[in-house]
Amino acid sequence: MEVMLVEDDADLRQATTETLEQAGFRVHAFEAALPALAALAPDFPGVILSDLRMPGLSGLDFLDRAREVAPEVPFILITAHGDVPAAIRAMRGGAHDFLEKPCAPELMLDVLRRAQAMRDLHLENARLRQTRIEDRLIGRSAAMKDLRQHLRALAGLQLDLLIAGETGTGKELAARILHDLSPHADGPFVAINCGALSEAEVDRELFGTSDAPGLIARAEGGTLYLDELESMPDGLQVRLLRVVESREITPLGAAPLPVNLRILGSVKRPPDALVAEGRLRADLFHRFHATLPLPPLREREGDAALLVAHFAAEAAARHDLPKPHIDNTLGRRIAWHDWPGNVREARNLAERLVIGLDVSFPSPGETTGTADMDFDTAMDAFESRLLRSALIQTGGRKAEAAALLGIPRKRLYLRLRHHHML
Incomplete structure (x- = not known):
């Protein structure tokens, strides 16, 4: 945690520095705004705490200049009681918050910690955006190469997309990559689990009120991600359809409000099947410009072993434990396992390997439930398991x-x- 402290009163500057350092902050103290401005860089990892009334460059002028140099660094003003209107103007001009003198140390530390948390999140998001897509979507299979190519091609287009994939295939990760590679990457990414929405509270949660913005409004200028869209009741799908069509919401007790955002949705099964079953409205489905299917791990040749090794290395570093040895028998099981939990299951298996818990796979020839499958799908699944069982028993020969x-x-x-x- 770092603070750039600008205060012309030497005694107050010293006292504030001691308070911040005792709380674990690294303090860069300045007696005036100009030298602080000269030291400020866009990648400064902390926050700015500045007095409002100072000789030379005032706190408001410092705010304007600082936002030009480092617009993402939270700026907090310290004001005297009579300067509150000026502080409010500063908030409208981009300040993160303001504190009134005299300020209780506990309040100051709380405001600074929250501002630092916001700054940390922004830096982490920036780091992820700079990470190569190959390091985020791991896999050498043709299916994953095609997926990465599609994500790159679609990210820059202002299209509403539906992502279809089984549980654990990485639907939210794909949505975040689409956001991070888009022209609106600096805007917010707001994820909503449609299955967890309460009908009683949906108006307040999604559309907001005249006093508090809802989740949709919070995605202004960025991306709204709707996970498990098929779990949303039909009535809510109708209301969401209006948002997709008109880009307008009506908060409780307020006038209609336009919203500028990109909408990404996800479903766990092929959307045409969900439409046929009545779980996804056809008119809502057709408002999405395209569907992006994610391949299950069983169709990604060679990727299972690669993912388990990658996740095992991450887990070993996190727990400060040695990387596990994967012998030939376990390697064959990993290669030919069905992976019903997909990438999430591979991550969990790697974690268990590292911490020394038992790792088990279905025995050769063991079947899983097929009661919810039609005849052709069930027979296909049975044949797949039979082939995998034979390959496991013969070591892939x-x-x-x-x-x-x-x-x-x-x-x-x-x-x-x-x-x-x-």
Whole structure:
């Protein structure tokens, strides 16, 4: 935590410095605004705490100049009681907050800590935006190369997109990448779990009131991400449709309010199937310009082992433990496992490996429930497990797997291609 303190009163400057340092802040103290401005850089990781009334450059002038140099650094003004109107004008001009003299140390520290938390979040988001997409969406499979290419192509377009993928495939991560690579990356990213919305509180939560903005308004200038869109009741989907169409909301007790934002939604199953089942309104689905499908891990050849190794290295560093050894038997199980939990399951498995907990996979030939599948889907799933079981038992040797299954080798290769195992 760092503070740039600007205070022309030497005694007050010293006392404030001691208070901040005792609370764990690193303090850069200045007696005037001009030398502080000369030391300020856009990447300053802390916050500015400045007096309002100072000789030379005033606190308000300092605020204007500081926002030109480092617009994302929170700026907090210290004012005398009679200067409150000026402080309010400063808030409208971009100040983060203001404190009245005399200020209780506990209040000052609380305001500074909250401002520092906001600054830390902004710096972390900036760091993530600079991280290569290959380091965020890990995988060498053709499916992942195609996905990264699609994300790059779509990110810069002002299109509303629907992301479709099973649980654990990284739908919110894809949405954040679309936001971070977009022209509005400096705007907010607001994620809403549609399944957790309470109908009784939805007006206040989503649309807000005349006094408090709702979640949609908070995404102004950025991205609104609607997770599990199919779990939203039909009546709420109708109201959301109006937002998508008109880019306008009506807070409780207030006039209609225009909103400028991009809308990204996500569903856990193919949207056309959800529309056919009546879980997703067709008119809402068709308001999205395109659907971006995310591949399940079982269709990403070779990526499971890569992900487990990556997550294991992260977990080992986090827990200060050695990286686990993955022997041939475990490696084969990782390669041929169905991964119903997708990337999330791979992360959990890696964590268990690092901390020494048991890691188990379904036994060769073991089946999972298929009661909610149609006949063709269930038979496809059964064949996939049968092929994986044979490959696990033969260590991936396809000629032996074909002999074990009692089928010609050519047929084995055809079925493996069908299930994206080649």
